[in-house]
Amino acid sequence: METVCHDYSPKGVKFFYIYKALAHPETNGYVTPFTLKERLMHVKEAERRLGSQFQWLCDTMANDVKHQMGDAPNSEFVIDPQGKVVRRRVWSDAEQLRKDLAELVGPVQPATKMSDLHLKIIPPPKAAARGVVPRIQVPGPTKPLIIEPEKSKTPYYAKLRAEVDESFLKTGKGKLYLGFHMDPIYGVHWNNLAAPVHFETVSPSGVTISPKSGQGPKVKEAADVDPREFLLDIEGKETAEPIELTVTYFACNDEEGWCRPVTQKYSIRLTMDSDGGWASSRHRRPRKDRPAGQTARSGRPGTPSGRMPPRARRPGGPRAPQQLLERIRSNDKNGDGQITRKEASPQLKRFFNRIDTDGDGTITQDELREFIKRRRPF
Amino acid sequence: MLCLRNILAGAMVLATAITAGAEPPRVRADGGSKAPAAQNRRSLGNRMSATFDNRGPKVGDPLPDITIFDAQGQPFRLRSLKGHYSVIVFGCLT
Numbered sequence: 001m002e003t004v005c006h007d008y009s010p011k012g013v014k015f016f017y018i019y020k021a022l023a024h025p026e027t028n029g030y031v032t033p034f035t036l037k038e039r040l041m042h043v044k045e046a047e048r049r050l051g052s053q054f055q056w057l058c059d060t061m062a063n064d065v066k067h068q069m070g071d072a073p074n075s076e077f078v079i080d081p082q083g084k085v086v087r088r089r090v091w092s093d094a095e096q097l098r099k100d101l102a103e104l105v106g107p108v109q110p111a112t113k114m115s116d117l118h119l120k121i122i123p124p125p126k127a128a129a130r131g132v133v134p135r136i137q138v139p140g141p142t143k144p145l146i147i148e149p150e151k152s153k154t155p156y157y158a159k160l161r162a163e164v165d166e167s168f169l170k171t172g173k174g175k176l177y178l179g180f181h182m183d184p185i186y187g188v189h190w191n192n193l194a195a196p197v198h199f200e201t202v203s204p205s206g207v208t209i210s211p212k213s214g215q216g217p218k219v220k221e222a223a224d225v226d227p228r229e230f231l232l233d234i235e236g237k238e239t240a241e242p243i244e245l246t247v248t249y250f251a252c253n254d255e256e257g258w259c260r261p262v263t264q265k266y267s268i269r270l271t272m273d274s275d276g277g278w279a280s281s282r283h284r285r286p287r288k289d290r291p292a293g294q295t296a297r298s299g300r301p302g303t304p305s306g307r308m309p310p311r312a313r314r315p316g317g318p319r320a321p322q323q324l325l326e327r328i329r330s331n332d333k334n335g336d337g338q339i340t341r342k343e344a345s346p347q348l349k350r351f352f353n354r355i356d357t358d359g360d361g362t363i364t365q366d367e368l369r370e371f372i373k374r375r376r377p378f
Numbered sequence: 379m380l381c382l383r384n385i386l387a388g389a390m391v392l393a394t395a396i397t398a399g400a401e402p403p404r405v406r407a408d409g410g411s412k413a414p415a416a417q418n419r420r421s422l423g424n425r426m427s428a429t430f431d432n433r434g435p436k437v438g439d440p441l442p443d444i445t446i447f448d449a450q451g452q453p454f455r456l457r458s459l460k461g462h463y464s465v466i467v468f469g470c471l472t
Contacts, residue, residue, distance in 0.1 A: 001467065004465075005465075008465075012462050012463070013462065013463045013464070013465060014459070014462055014463070014464045014465070015464075015465045015467075016459075016464060016465065016466050016467070017467050017468070017469045018446070018466060018467070018468050018469070019469065019470055020468055020469075020470060021470070022470050022471065022472045023470055023472055024472040025472060026472075027471075027472035028471070028472065030471045030472050036447070036451070037451075040447065040449070040450075040451050042470070042471055043449050044449065045471060046469075046470070046471050047449065049471070054467070055448070055449070056448075056449045057446055057447065057448055057449070057454055058446060058447040058448070058449065058451075059446055060444070060446055060447075064442075064444050064446075065442065065444050065446055065456065066468060067433070068433070068434075068435075068442040068444065069433075069434050069435060069441075069442065069468070070429060070430035070431075070433050070434025070435075071426075071429050071430065071433055071434075072426050072429070072430045072434070072468065073426075073468060073469075073470070074467070074468055074469060075430060075434070075467070075468050076465070076466070076467045076468075077435070077465070077466045077467075078463060078464070078465055078466075079441060079459050079463065079464040079465075079466065080463060081460060081461050081462055081463060082460065083440050083441060083457055083459060083460040084438055084439065084440055085435045085436065085437055085438065085439050085440075085441070086437060086438075087437070088434060088435065088436070088437060090426060090427050090430040090431075090434075092467050092468075092469075097465065101463070101465075104463060105463060277472070
């Protein structure tokens with residue numbers, strides 16, 4: 001996209017990214033902003049990290065533009081000088097866009113290559129250690145719930161994400177996921193020298209949560225930014241009354257030199273949040289041939305969690321495109337836009353040498369693009 | 379990341395073939411299915427495309443009359459995009 005922008009900006013074409021709700025919260029640690037101010041901080045972070053020449057715009061907190069323009073996470077439109085849509089596609093495609101603009105505005109020869117731009121994607125911020133507290137693997141699909149943070153003068157340094165599993169939605173009995181995620185835009189971390197995060201819930205009539213309260217683990221590391229996650233039993237019917245939750249934790253910001261106790265409150269509605277996105281980093285789709293309750297990791301010695309052993313084929317055919325996309329994206333663990341052999345999944349390692357044409361042990365964007373071109377035009 | 383996402387969107391097609399080994403794709407481009415087990419399954423991508431087609435503006439439509447914000451938080455009216463060609467891409471940090 002940047003090369004198209006580089007070639008067509010001089011011809012008077014304006015390029016805009018519209019920042020909307022997170023498609024995959026928790027990826028690289030980013031969590032759903034609660035306020036417009038925080039979403040604008042995300043925009044600044046996107047500008048900082050991506051170095052794009054596009055102008056960034058910011059959707060409303062209700063995601064009005066996203067909803068009225070088709071509700072796709074990475075859609076693309078070309079608007080003519082009269083303000084009318086002349087091209088539209090559900091998924092942004094740089095090569096097709098270049099062809100569109102060649103038709104509409106005229107061709108640019110030679111086309112700029114990514115390597116000409118020397119773009120560098122900056123890694124996401126890291127306030128403290130990661131990988132200290134094990135993540136919860138939720139057994140099965142879940143849906144995000146609408147949460148309403150109480151007005152607070154203190155920013156929500158740790159942000160709640162709440163989800164219920166499909167069993168609860170179908171039968172009224174299932175699991176409630178609560179995750180408290182340190183928001184990287186504030187540069188904060190848990191203070192593990194103080195009391196661990198603690199929460200309490202108050203359920204509306206007809207809804208039972210067990211346990212009603214919980215406390216995070218005691219961690220040896222003095223500081224970390226791993227989420228504190230809980231999987232609770234929930235039983236009851238959908239109700240207009242929310243679950244009330246109070247959380248207490250201790251946050252520190254080393255750069256600004258402060259540590260402070262924080263108590264904050266939420267209302268959790270038992271209503272699906274259609275803009276809540278999908279936390280792909282946490283979920284493993286259950287396999288039909290896996291016994292109930294067995295996790296992706298258990299019973300499969302020698303294979304990383306949730307991944308197929310070499311040469312195995314998925315029951316039921318290939319993954320859905322979006323899942324595959326997320327699976328490949330997840331290889332870029334430090335978010336620098338390149339995939340090292342160490343970062344690559346077992347599946348990707350099988351094809352690593354064919355993609356890494358210069359043999360330097362890193363798959364760059366150009367190499368990936370060239371490999372794809374060799375295999376199939378898109 | 380958005381650039382990487384676009385590249386990987388193409389890789390996804392490739393990876394589909396990788397995951398399926400030498401098998402031909404089971405779901406046809408026209409939405410039909412060769413495998414009975416897949417007959418009632420609509421992929422996330424198909425659902426997304428259907429929603430996009432149903433709710434999104436069509437070719438020839440004006441942009442919705444919504445005021446959003448620029449990166450500084452100042453109001454920005456979408457319909458002010460006139461007088462030149464504009465490219466709009468939705469994105470986020472994840």
